[in-house]
Amino acid sequence: MEECEGQVAAGQLAPYPPGVPVVAPGEVISKKELSYFQQIGYNNKNVPLVDREIPLP
Numbered sequence: 001m002e003e004c005e006g007q008v009a010a011g012q013l014a015p016y017p018p019g020v021p022v023v024a025p026g027e028v029i030s031k032k033e034l035s036y037f038q039q040i041g042y043n044n045k046n047v048p049l050v051d052r053e054i055p056l057p
Helices: 031-039
Strands: none
Touching: none
16 A cells, blocks of 8 residues: 555545545645555555556546
């Protein structure tokens, strides 16, 4: 997940439950959001990573 820091999100990142987006499409993923995901127990195995093949506008 650390590789995502500083990248632009292609889609929303919303842990479930509760399903409330932490990062919206187009936002830069910061250390703050990554720390939150780690604190609630998400790791590289259950959080989809950024698709590097999606072209940015």
